[in-house]
Amino acid sequence: MRRNSIKFRLFLYSSVVLSVLSVLSGIVVWQVTARAADEAYDGVLGAAALSISETISIGDNSVSVDLPYASFAILGTSGKNRIFYRIVDPSGKLVTGNPVLGIEKKLLAEDQIVFFDSIYRDNKIRVSQVAQYHQGGGGGGWFNVFVGETRETRDQLSRRLAGFVLFPTMLAIVLAVLLLVLAIRSSFQPLRRIEKMLKKRSPADLSPISPGVPTEVEALVDTINGFMDRLNGTLEGLRRVSADAAHQLRTPLAAIRAVSELALDASPNQPFDDYIRRIHSNAVTATELVNQLMTEARLLHSLETGANEPVDLLHTTNRVLSRIRTECWKAHELPHISVRSDRLANETFNFNPVIINEVLKNIVDNAIKHGKGPITVILSDRADQVIIQVCDRGPGIPVEIRGRVFERFVKNPDEKHGSGLGLAIVHQVIQSCGGEIRLNERKSGGLEVELRLPRWPVVRTNHGA
Incomplete structure (x- = not known):
């Protein structure tokens, strides 16, 4: 997979997430199994400390301890752990044992047992601390007993428990990665089908791609x-x-x-x-x-390809008519064409300038060729439409072809010139822009071609005749 591919990025991001989850789960599992191992062995360690505390006796001027070696034997059954102990009197004076074991802890002055981790002679150890009240001929007080053992057996149990938990977890993660790869490949199958389908098509086949994606x-x-x-x-x-x-x-x-x-x-x-x-x-x-x-x-x-832009309709109309007058003058003709506009004198609307120029020129050319008398171009607007009316005093359109006048190559049989394309082209283009064209008979005689254009046209894609 290439680095800039979507599949590579999906696989990379998913792998990073799975890796982070694996590390976090490993840390959590290790902590939980270590706590479980401590809980399993703390009971024996605490019982040993209690057994020792119960053997303490106070004489007139001395304190004696009868160490229960059976308790130490139970702690040392694994053969790996080393056992340490320390007993102090109420004043904190060492009675017997290792003088620095648990020295960082405050002495207890109530009947309780606590467990803590410590370092002894560069070894990590687990320590239980028990306080018990004893009284004798020389007085009484709270004696503290510290019993510690190294962590070899605990760590071994913790590793075994972690292995039991992490092995299926890692196996599940590996399977998840494999399933992820398969899922990514499967998810991109529709795109590959589209790619193969387009490759097999001929250049002339522009039919839509079938659904089902x-x-x-x-x-x-x-x-x-x-x-x-x-x-x-x-x-x-x-x-x-x-x-x-x-x-x-x-x-x-x-x-x-x-x-x-x-x-x-x-x-x-x-x-x-x-x-x-x-x-x-x-x-x-x-x-x-x-x-x-x-x-x-x-x-x-x-x-x-053309984009809509603000069009000054009055200015555009005058420019088109000026060009038409110049062409007619060169042909030794000079038709009378006038423009009437009140409300659109200083307004613009959003339209394709190429289309508006060609449509205006086409309609006015038709009026000059097929109409008579003066030609009037009227510009107005209503609500969200801009209206262009081109009026002449010609014979109009015969009844027999009026219903087919927007078809291609349909023209007045009495006319010798003309291709019958002008109005068909205008009709097609105006409809594609969301507008409409109407042909109205004038009461005073002649034809009125009325264009209704949207102020914000939406171009349609179907250019069929």
Whole structure:
């Protein structure tokens, strides 16, 4: 496993936690077993101290002790421990035994027994201290008896108990590590299945990844599916543009070729004006079609990659109309176009500037080509929508094609020019941005194209026609 992999980090963190738990459990087990060993042997050690204290007798001027060697024999049955003792009178004077054993402890003045750990001659020992009151001819008082033994037997028992406890604990930890490795590998199986599935796919297969993954991976799979859906929508749009270009350009190009061949075969005395007009007409049709298809491709690309930003609608509209007037002037045409805006004079709204420019240009171009009289662009807003109305005084849209006007390549049969793509492109793009387009018949005659755009558009990913 590589260091920057999730599996390595999971295994590392889990191993550190298990190691810390192992050390802590070892410390706790050692302390508990040591305490258990002390409790097991303290009873015998205390009994030996009591036996010695009961043999103390006080004479007129002396203290005698009859040591019960049977008690020492019991303590020394292991053959490893060494036994020490010390007896002091009420004044703290040594009666018999080792003079420094338990010297750090305060003498007891009541009937009780205590146990403590100590160091004697560089050996760790366990000591029991017993106080007992004795009285004789020379007086009385509390005598203290200290009995100590080295810890060899206790430590041996503690190690055995710790071994009994730690062995299954360590075995459980080893099994936990193995199960952890298996669990990590099993948890990443869905990702490996997704990886293998994507590797086997052809580049053209952008279908969604099938469900059935853990909850933690669902968000990743949904994101991948969303990306592939958007990519598929973009590719479908580009494929449609390419197919439309190949299909629709075939007719005007074939017409240009046929007319040019007729012109070549014509007699020298035959006028060429008619041939030239027909070639020019078909060339114009092909040019318009190419321009519309390029506009569609540019808008599809902008839907995926372009970001929304504050747009000054009045300024943008005036800039688009100025560009259109310049193009018309070059073509020796000068349409009358006016803009009316009150409430949006100094307002901006959040939108894709490329889309708003192309949509405005497309609709106004349609009004110039197919409408009559002056053209008016009205800008307004209502609640959370921005409204753009482009009004002309043309003949409007015939009833027989009004229901299909947003379909691709559907156009007025009475119109010689135009590709039938303009409104279809606008409709598709506006819907993708969460807006809507309406075609209204004006009471005074003409057509009104009304765009309703959201102030904060959410781009949809489906670009199908």
